[in-house]
Amino acid sequence: MPGKFQIGEHLAELVDKIVTSYNADERTRHLDRQYLPSRREVVEIIQLLLELAYPGYYGRQNLHQHNVRFHVGELLPKLGEKLFEQVHQALCHESESAGQTEVPPCDKKARRMVMEFLERIPAIREMLAGDVQAAYDGDPAAVNTDEVIMAYPGVLAVTVYRFAHELYVMGVPLIPRIMTEWAHTMTGADIHPGAKIGRNFFIDHATGVVIGETGVIGDNVKIYQGVTLGALSFPKDERGRLIRGYKRHPTVEDNVTIYANAIILGGETVLGRGSVIGGSVFLTSGTPADATVSIKPPELKVRKHRRQGEADDHATNFQI
Numbered sequence: 380m381p382g383k384f385q386i387g388e389h390l391a392e393l394v395d396k397i398v399t400s401y402n403a404d405e406r407t408r409h410l411d412r413q414y415l416p417s418r419r420e421v422v423e424i425i426q427l428l429l430e431l432a433y434p435g436y437y438g439r440q441n442l443h444q445h446n447v448r449f450h451v452g453e454l455l456p457k458l459g460e461k462l463f464e465q466v467h468q469a470l471c472h473e474s475e476s477a478g479q480t481e482v483p484p485c486d487k488k489a490r491r492m493v494m495e496f497l498e499r500i501p502a503i504r505e506m507l508a509g510d511v512q513a514a515y516d517g518d519p520a521a522v523n524t525d526e527v528i529m530a531y532p533g534v535l536a537v538t539v540y541r542f543a544h545e546l547y548v549m550g551v552p553l554i555p556r557i558m559t560e561w562a563h564t565m566t567g568a569d570i571h572p573g574a575k576i577g578r579n580f581f582i583d584h585a586t587g588v589v590i591g592e593t594g595v596i597g598d599n600v601k602i603y604q605g606v607t608l609g610a611l612s613f614p615k616d617e618r619g620r621l622i623r624g625y626k627r628h629p630t631v632e633d634n635v636t637i638y639a640n641a642i643i644l645g646g647e648t649v650l651g652r653g654s655v656i657g658g659s660v661f662l663t664s665g666t667p668a669d670a671t672v673s674i675k676p677p678e679l680k681v682r683k684h685r686r687q688g689e690a691d692d693h694a695t696n697f698q699i
Contacts, residue, residue, distance in 0.1 A: 414471035414482065420461055421557045427458040428542050432504055436528050455497065463493045466551055473552040492549050503541050506578060510537050513579040517601050532566035533582030543572035567604075574608075576600075577633070584639075591628035593646060600631055603639040603658075611645035611663055632668070 386393065401408045409415055430438035431454055434447055442450055470485040514527045514534050521527050527534055539562035543555040555572035563569040567586035570576075574590045577598035582588050584604035590596070594608045610627035626646035635650050637643070638658040643650065649665035650656065656666075657673035666672055 412475055414468050414475050416465045416468045416472065416554055416557065418557055420465050421554055422561055424458065424461050424465065425539060425558055425561060427454060427461070429538065430454060431458070431500060432507055432538060433528050459493055459497060462496070463489055465554055466492055469552045469554050492551060495549060496545055499545050503545060506541055507538055509579040510534060510581065513581040513599070513601070517581045518583060532585040533568060536562045536566040536568035536570055536582060536585055537580055540570040540572060540576070544574070547572040574628070593626040594628035595630040597631060597633035597635070597652070599634045602637040605640035606637050607642045607644070609642065609644050
């Protein structure tokens, strides 16, 4: 059994070194400032949203028609209070980070944004119902929609994205990224909250999917694991800084299927309606409608292992 670890007389020296490192580089510290959203609180907000989005699946179970109204009546004030505090912090943090010596009152704007967001929850749930159905219809392994809601990482990633996107469109800083990056950690799917995604969207398996900020996806689109909808290049201004705000990511029109590990890059790349993009395809230009894009299968070599004592001429090469 090892003894207890004690820093002892080295404590003051170590503290000095670490604090000195804080003063040496302000990029990795948040000191002498007042406002910042709490990541922990944002994650709790996500959990409350999941409970509202899928009653009986997340949080309290055994709900029925006689008590669900009471349940929602309990959840909404709790969600509103937490969201108001974090949106308030995010808005004031944005002003503070911009160097304003006196941060303007953020209460009124935060309250308006939160009420507007809460009003949108029924419409978001309508979108999610289509996403859940798309997942069930698109995966023959799915037993029912209960399994899809409770177990499918792609559905979780899209659900969090739907809520985060509404906050992003409203202009709430920072919080939407915290939400989708939490979902990224949980599911392996990285969807920027700024992306525009239509109805009945399904990510099968989820792992390794990347959808960039300016990506546009139509209705009834299905993508598989490892798909990247990314930027082709990053133009810089005369001072060498990245130019932000322009369309960098592809457009995927309605009824497109993109198979595993396909990489589609560029803001001018448009995948035409009804296209099928094969696995491991690399695209930097668009496709017409109803096109199928695939790559030639690689040449495979199969060599039969020689058993001990077997003559060399019994070893055979096969090419497929």
